[in-house]
Amino acid sequence: MARIIVVTSGKGGVGKTTSSAAIGTGLALKGHKTVIVDFDVGLRNLDLIMGVERRVVYDFVNVINGESNLNQTLIKDKRVEGLYILPASQTRDKEALTKEGVQKVLDELSETFDYIICDSPAGIEQGALMALYFADEAIVVTNPEVSSVRDSDRILGILASRSKRAEEGLEPVKEHLLLTRYNPERVERGDMLSVEDVCEILAIKMIGVIPESQAVLRASNVGEPVILDENSDAGQAYLDTIERLMGNEVEYRFLSGEKKGLFKRLFGG
Amino acid sequence: MSDSPIEFKGSAFTLSVLYMKSSDLEAVKQQLAIKIKQAPQFFNMAPLVINVARLNDPAFDFAALKAMLTSLQLIPVGISGASDEQKGPAKAAGFACLSESKTANTVPEQEHTQIRYERVEVPVEVEVPVQKPSQVLRQNLRSGQQFYARDSDLVIIGTVSNGAEVIADGSIHIYGSLRGRAIAGAKGDDSAKIFAQKIEAELVSINGHYWTSEQIDKSFYKSPGCIALDGDKLTLTKLEV
Ligand SMILES: Nc1ncnc2c1ncn2[C@@H]1O[C@H](COP(=O)(O)OP(=O)(O)OP(=O)(O)O)[C@@H](O)[C@H]1O
Ligand SMILES: [Mg+2]
Numbered sequence: 001m002a003r004i005i006v007v008t009s010g011k012g013g014v015g016k017t018t019s020s021a022a023i024g025t026g027l028a029l030k031g032h033k034t035v036i037v038d039f040d041v042g043l044r045n046l047d048l049i050m051g052v053e054r055r056v057v058y059d060f061v062n063v064i065n066g067e068s069n070l071n072q073t074l075i076k077d078k079r080v081e082g083l084y085i086l087p088a089s090q091t092r093d094k095e096a097l098t099k100e101g102v103q104k105v106l107d108e109l110s111e112t113f114d115y116i117i118c119d120s121p122a123g124i125e126q127g128a129l130m131a132l133y134f135a136d137e138a139i140v141v142t143n144p145e146v147s148s149v150r151d152s153d154r155i156l157g158i159l160a161s162r163s164k165r166a167e168e169g170l171e172p173v174k175e176h177l178l179l180t181r182y183n184p185e186r187v188e189r190g191d192m193l194s195v196e197d198v199c200e201i202l203a204i205k206m207i208g209v210i211p212e213s214q215a216v217l218r219a220s221n222v223g224e225p226v227i228l229d230e231n232s233d234a235g236q237a238y239l240d241t242i243e244r245l246m247g248n249e250v251e252y253r254f255l256s257g258e259k260k261g262l263f264k265r266l267f268g269g
Numbered sequence: 270m271s272d273s274p275i276e277f278k279g280s281a282f283t284l285s286v287l288y289m290k291s292s293d294l295e296a297v298k299q300q301l302a303i304k305i306k307q308a309p310q311f312f313n314m315a316p317l318v319i320n321v322a323r324l325n326d327p328a329f330d331f332a333a334l335k336a337m338l339t340s341l342q343l344i345p346v347g348i349s350g351a352s353d354e355q356k357g358p359a360k361a362a363g364f365a366c367l368s369e370s371k372t373a374n375t376v377p378e379q380e381h382t383q384i385r386y387e388r389v390e391v392p393v394e395v396e397v398p399v400q401k402p403s404q405v406l407r408q409n410l411r412s413g414q415q416f417y418a419r420d421s422d423l424v425i426i427g428t429v430s431n432g433a434e435v436i437a438d439g440s441i442h443i444y445g446s447l448r449g450r451a452i453a454g455a456k457g458d459d460s461a462k463i464f465a466q467k468i469e470a471e472l473v474s475i476n477g478h479y480w481t482s483e484q485i486d487k488s489f490y491k492s493p494g495c496i497a498l499d500g501d502k503l504t505l506t507k508l509e510v
Contacts, residue, residue: 124413150412153430157411201448203409203428 006135010151012122015180020119021225026242028083032114038088039131040121051223061089064101094127176207208241322350331362
């Protein structure tokens with residue numbers, strides 16, 4: 001049985017797709033067979049960030065409609081063994097994602113994959129609801145600013161009330177906070193919320209802090225997930241995040257200005 | 270005996286009766302709105318019996334009547350004076366069919382306004398709870414979530430986020446931060462209170478008297494406090510003895 005992890009946020013443009021690509025790739029690097037599913041029907045860009053846009057033939061909606069099978073549709077990554085992408089359709093709208101259809105595809109993927117990473121669209125409509133509905137775990141991507149934190153809170157409420165696990169009274173979806181585009185200088189100047197502020201408001205367990213980084217832009221321009229840029233700060237922060245997702249304790253980096261001791265007290269347990 | 274979670278007792282309640290003399294719901298609504306404006310506290314969520322003896326309209330739309338009254342924040346509980354043909358549709362729309370005690374059952378003939386009010390005694394069989402226990406929520410209420418504790422107190426072990434709303438007919442106790450909205454005494458209980466461990470609320474309200482965040486004493490920000498109603502003024506006091 002695969003672990004189904006949704007990467008979600010409510011707010012748009014906070015780094016969901018960047019994070020889905022990095023985390024999916026990182027899990028495959030660790031030897032786990034992983035598929036990243038693009039739920040952003042109509043606005044697909046996971047394939048761009050993964051650099052596979054020229055190899056897309058069929059898409060998620062084709063599979064749901066029975067117009068293609070998974071073998072024909074999954075795109076195998078050429079850099080990392082055991083990494084696959086299920087691209088979204090550019091030409092349909094989000095209503096094409098029905099609960100039955102999504103369930104059918106996820107069930108089939110579950111048979112062969114260890115991890116299914118669901119890249120959610122922004123918002124709280126059909127596409128986002130379908131991306132989170134079947135999740136076992138959620139990575140809530142948040143930027144250190146008030147509107148993003150509010151939207152993350154909203155998404156946490158939806159996870160707690162409208163996911164399959166909530167509806168069926170199963171163990172709740174496991175929630176992780178991923179703080180992205182973190183800029184310590186701007187935090188110190190008071191332009192942005194600090195790690196502590198965000199944690200106090202959202203009150204869920206943190207899994208990573210990704211700094212605002214030029215490396216992300218560079219990576220997306222060449223179609224290579226930033227985690228493969230091992231020398232970059234963002235790449236390393238994503239690698240640390242993978243360790244924590246595997247249950248290992250790793251010290252936080254790239255929070256300059258933060259005192260390590262304080263940080264450990266807050267989140268190290 | 271006390272093992273049973275419920276118990277039935279007969280009891281008499283004083284209810285307001287609305288005498289309908291026209292089936293033109295729009296006209297009735299307008300009149301009602303005027304009445305409500307004159308005594309908003311009296312009418313807010315007031316249970317109401319509707320006397321339809323004067324309506325000679327076999328096709329009268331009871332569901333629309335109910336929706337209209339609900340939209341005015343009234344609680345239609347039943348009808349009286351219904352003809353046998355009217356009783357079926359009325360029940361289907363969720364009305365109880367009541368009969369008024371004899372003294373009040375005569376419909377006055379020479380009225381000029383469309384609506385008339387009268388307080389009458391109506392014997393109604395109702396479920397009398399021994400005492401409704403507090404509802405306890407052990408979770409955070411996130412933005413966009415709402416919880417209503419009907420006829421009871423509400424205890425929340427967790428935080429009420431910005432954009433979340435908790436409502437109780439009794440008091441509200443929050444063991445966590447109150448960042449969203451808390452509405453106590455929602456059905457008119459002046460003695461209801463709001464307790465929170467950290468007050469950062471967007472809005473607090475007791476029986477319709479409310480403060481928005483900017484009206485809440487800044488010195489209480491993020492500290493424990495109790496909000497109560499003193500006459501028609503809200504008060505905020507420390508949680509200390
Ligand atoms: N850590 C980072 N540092 C700098 N730029 C970043 C970082 N993370 C993301 N970005 C940039 O932010 C923009 C949005 O990122 P991304 O597409 O991953 O967000 P998204 O949440 O998937 O957006 P959408 O809601 O539209 O799907 C992109 O231009 C990306 O390059
Ligand atoms: Mg995206």
